[in-house]
Amino acid sequence: MDWIKNIDWTAWIGTISLIIIFREASVWIMAQFHHPELGNLVGLLSLLSVLLLWRKFRKIPARLVDTNNKIMKESAFAFLPISAGSLIMMVHMGKEIPAFLLVLCISTLIPLWVYAKMAKKWL
Template structure:
């Protein structure tokens, strides 16, 4: 119960609202221009750009930064079922696994690493 008292619910609500609003707006805009699959990426990049502009003129609240850090740590467990499903799929792929892993690294890990470096440096 003590851990629940330490959570800054307002900061969590603001952080989650920002993420959801930017994502949904980007998905809607990209659907209007017939590229709905780019919605998540456009939302992520537009949120990063807005935060960079905000930081240029004003400081980002430590409450928002702390809630974002905690959210990223806690949400990593949401990917465990996806990982289990991917492992089952990979077992059935056989000789295609090296190509699949190469595509995964290039399309997922490298952009995430670059995004983390950019966010750490500029935010």
């Protein structure tokens, strides 16, 4: 129970609140334009823009960076069921596997690599 005392609850609540507020506000704004499905993307880009703008004038607090790193590390487990489902689907695809892997690489790995490079350089 000692690990509970070591958690920076203010940073965790602030970081999660920041993410939720940007996401929900973006979904609401995009719903006004009749495209609520773009809310997540607009929220991500707007939060990234605000953080880049903030970093230009001030340093991003270390508490926010540390909490974000922990959230990203722990949220990787959320993708395990998706990975298992993809593996099961690939077993049944047969000759279509190369095309599927090409689409997977283009639509997932390359954007994640570019985002990581951007984050490393600008944040």
